[in-house]
Amino acid sequence: MPRCIPEPYRIKMVEPLRMTTREHRAACLEKAGYNTFLLHSDDVFIDLLTDSGTSAMSDRQWGALMVGDEAYAGSRSFDHMRESIEDVMGYALVIPTHQGRGAEHLFFQNFVQPGDIIPMNMYFTTTRAHLELAGGEFRDVICDEAHDTSSDFRWKGNVDIEKLDGLVEQYGSERVRAISVAPDVNMAGGQPFSLQNLREVRAYCSGHGIKVFLDITRIAENAWFIRHNEAGFADWSIKEIIREICSNSDGAWMSSKKDGLVNMGGFLAMQPWEDELFQRCRSQVVVYEGLHTYGGMSGRDMESLAVGLREVCEDSYLSCRHSQIELLHGLLARAGVPVVNPCGGHGVFLDARAFLPHIDQDHYPAQALAAEIFLECGVRTMERGNVSAGRDPETGLNRRPKLELVRLAIPRRVYTESHLEYTAEGIIDVYHRRHAVRGLDIISEPAVLRFFQSRFSQHTETLPVVDSEHHLAVPPPHYW
Numbered sequence: 001m002p003r004c005i006p007e008p009y010r011i012k013m014v015e016p017l018r019m020t021t022r023e024h025r026a027a028c029l030e031k032a033g034y035n036t037f038l039l040h041s042d043d044v045f046i047d048l049l050t051d052s053g054t055s056a057m058s059d060r061q062w063g064a065l066m067v068g069d070e071a072y073a074g075s076r077s078f079d080h081m082r083e084s085i086e087d088v089m090g091y092a093l094v095i096p097t098h099q100g101r102g103a104e105h106l107f108f109q110n111f112v113q114p115g116d117i118i119p120m121n122m123y124f125t126t127t128r129a130h131l132e133l134a135g136g137e138f139r140d141v142i143c144d145e146a147h148d149t150s151s152d153f154r155w156k157g158n159v160d161i162e163k164l165d166g167l168v169e170q171y172g173s174e175r176v177r178a179i180s181v182a183p184d185v186n187m188a189g190g191q192p193f194s195l196q197n198l199r200e201v202r203a204y205c206s207g208h209g210i211k212v213f214l215d216i217t218r219i220a221e222n223a224w225f226i227r228h229n230e231a232g233f234a235d236w237s238i239k240e241i242i243r244e245i246c247s248n249s250d251g252a253w254m255s256s257k258k259d260g261l262v263n264m265g266g267f268l269a270m271q272p273w274e275d276e277l278f279q280r281c282r283s284q285v286v287v288y289e290g291l292h293t294y295g296g297m298s299g300r301d302m303e304s305l306a307v308g309l310r311e312v313c314e315d316s317y318l319s320c321r322h323s324q325i326e327l328l329h330g331l332l333a334r335a336g337v338p339v340v341n342p343c344g345g346h347g348v349f350l351d352a353r354a355f356l357p358h359i360d361q362d363h364y365p366a367q368a369l370a371a372e373i374f375l376e377c378g379v380r381t382m383e384r385g386n387v388s389a390g391r392d393p394e395t396g397l398n399r400r401p402k403l404e405l406v407r408l409a410i411p412r413r414v415y416t417e418s419h420l421e422y423t424a425e426g427i428i429d430v431y432h433r434r435h436a437v438r439g440l441d442i443i444s445e446p447a448v449l450r451f452f453q454s455r456f457s458q459h460t461e462t463l464p465v466v467d468s469e470h471h472l473a474v475p476p477p478h479y480w
Contacts, residue, residue, distance in 0.1 A: 005323040008316040009413065012059070019045050025375050033455025034371040034440055036380050045378030046419050048408040051346050053099075053257035053264060055412035058311060061261065061304040068300030073291055077299035077306075081267075084306040088239055088313060089216070089246045091269035093278045097289050098296030100217055100255025101126040103268035105288065106281040107213070107253055108134040111178065117171055120180045121159050122146060122187045125388055127180065127215060129448055132393075139167055141179070146188040147402040149340045149351040154229055156191035157183065157222070159201045168208055178211035183222030183245065187384055189405060190218075190344025192225040195233065195244060202248040214252040219245060220259040221345035224318040239313040250274050258346070261308030261412060265297045317413075324420060325410055331424035337431050340405065347409040350427070352385060355406075356437055361386050363439025363459045366404045369430070371456075372437050373406070377426025381408050387442075388451045 020028075020043060032038035036049060047054065069077040082094045097103045104127055112118065114135030120127065121142040128138050141163040145153040159181060168176050181201060185191045205212050223241040226233050233241060246252060251270035256262050270278045282292050289296040297305075311317065322345070329343040338354035352366035359365040366385035373381055385404035392399055408423065430437070440456040 005320045007320055007413070007416075008314075009058070017045055018042065020378055022375065025378060029371055029375055033443065034367065034458070035451075035454055035456060036370050036374060036382055037452050038455070039374065039380060043378075044374075044380045046415065046423055047380045048347070048410065048423065049380045049382050051258055051409040051411050052255060053262075054414065055257075055261050055263070056414050057261060057263070057304060057308070058413075060311070061307045064303035064307045065300040068298060068303045070299040071293075073293060075293050075299050075302070077302040078293040080306040081302040084309045085267065085269055088242055088309045089219075089252070089269065090243045091246060091252065092272050093251075093270040093275065095268040095278070095282050095285050095292060096295030096297050096302065097266045097268060097285065099257060099264060100215075100253060100266040101130065102289050102296060103253035103255075103266050104130040106268055106284055107251075108136065110280040110284065111277060112136040113177075115175060116177055117167060117175050118178055118180055119159075119164055119167055119176065121157055121182060121193065122185050124182060124186055124215065125390075125449055125451070127182075131180075133448075141167065142185065142188065146185065146191060149189070149338065149349075149354070149403070149405075152342050154192075154225070154342060155194040155197060156188050157185040157193035158197040159193070161200060161204055164201070164204065168210070173208045173210055176210060178213055178250075179205060180213050180215060181249075182215040182217070184218035184225075184345040186218075186346075186407075187388070187401075187403065187405075188344075189340030189349040189403075190221070190346045191340075191342075192222040192345060194230050195226050195241070196230070198245060198248050211250045212248065214246065214249045215254070216246065216252045217255045217258045218346055219254075220312040220318060221321075224315070224322060225345060227315070237313070238315055238318065242313065251277075256305050256308070259309075259312050260305050261312055262301060262305045265301045265305050267295070321410070321412060324415075324417070327417060328408065328410070328420045328424055331421065332427060335424070335428045335431065337427060340403075347407050349384070349408070350381075350406040351404070352383075352406050353404040355431065356434055356439075358435060359437070359439040359459075361400050361404055362398055363441065364456065365439065366406050367456060368437055368440050369406050371440070372430050373427055376430050377422070379408075379423050379426055381406050383407075383451060387454060390448075390450055 028043045069075045108130040112134040116136040119139045119141040143158045143160045145151045146156040223238045253268045256265040285295050326343050329348045338351040340349040352369045356365040366383040370381045370383050384407045389399040389401040439459040441459050445454040
């Protein structure tokens with residue numbers, strides 16, 4: 001496997017990291033209820049919890065901060081951000097929000113009608129939550145290969161047109177009024193869709209009067225896969241591919257904390273023909289986020305985003321980033337650690353069910369594995385499985401998704417090759433003693449987005465592994 005491509009930048013500032021003892025980490029885990037989201041950052045050595053808002057900004061972005069216009073109304077920094085969004089993505093109508101879920105909230109509250117069915121190429125946690133809070137229903141139309149961690153199919157983010165057509169046949173386009181498509185699908189392991197597939201989705205939806213909206217949070221990383229792996233795009237620039245992706249949609253939302261290369265911010269954007277929906281959302285941003293020319297973002301945040309959206313289009317940056325992820329993926333795979341294949345776009349994902357086959361899904365193997373990795377080496381990761389999927393609101397039972405993953409999200413322009421090698425060594429050590437890892441029980445959880453705040457205790461009994469299509473009789477917490 002090729003070594004990591006040298007970073008296309010020099011390091012000007014460093015932040016000290018603190019290594020702790022195993023005993024200290026054990027105490028931290030118990031205090032945090034075995035939830036890596038509840039650990040204190042000072043106790044974490046390498047933080048791969050998320051790539052959201054954890055990027056290192058460039059000197060050009062830091063310089064842009066100094067010229068931020070903090071005017072409450074009519075900020076020129078909003079104009080700079082909007083111009084950058086239109087230049088890179090082609091959207092003319094823009095509403096700033098404090099982050100991506102603010103944009104999701106505005107969109108679903110103003111678009112969804114009770115009973116609407118919104119298919120997606122796999123769910124994302126906050127997107128699904130906002131959809132269901134608005135009275136809509138989620139349906140998964142991602143291709144079957146996405147659920148097979150061993151498959152090397154390159155376009156696991158693709159929409160299965162037959163699944164989409166089946167929903168339209170069953171419910172009609174009166175209820176299936178839109179589809180939400182995400183590039184670099186997070187819950188599938190950072191897997192991209194092909195431009196051919198998106199064009200087919202657009203053509204199908206246009207023929208049935210169905211809108212296409214995108215979650216473009218990691219659009220540049222998907223564009224990199226298209227440029228390097230899809231026939232016919234080798235000579236296209238990343239920016240050209242991004243604009244082509246967005247042209248096949250009616251609108252989009254973005255958490256700028258990922259491919260915007262900033263620490264805070266987001267936006268909702270639409271095509272000119274969606275002006276009526278845009279105006280409804282624009283009027284509500286004043287209620288929930290801030291005035292329509294800042295929407296919860298400071299002027300300096302908007303200025304740094306205007307720069308970041310252009311920097312993320314640089315092929316040298318994206319190639320270096322992907323080589324880092326490939327390095328970690330390769331180190332783990334060669335050691336026999338079960339990972340999601342092929343290598344994804346924003347991190348490496350461990351197959352927790354294959355890693356810990358002795359732990360039933362209702363005892364949260366991905367959550368247990370994330371905790372064990374922190375105990376072993378001080379690396380913080382996060383669960384993307386049964387805990388993230390939540391409970392069926394009607395039965396109170398865990399949803400038991402097909403994928404039970406631990407995500408190692410790589411922050412952009414932050415860690416070096418040696419950090420990733422250290423991470424791999426720690427995970428391999430856990431894999432060698434994997435049969436000693438115990439499952440977990442939930443002792444408290446919120447009703448929505450429980451993975452952020454749930455607390456766990458170690459499971460004390462050994463339970464048989466059951467078929468993934470069946471539930472163990474694990475009673476939900478009393479408040480369900």
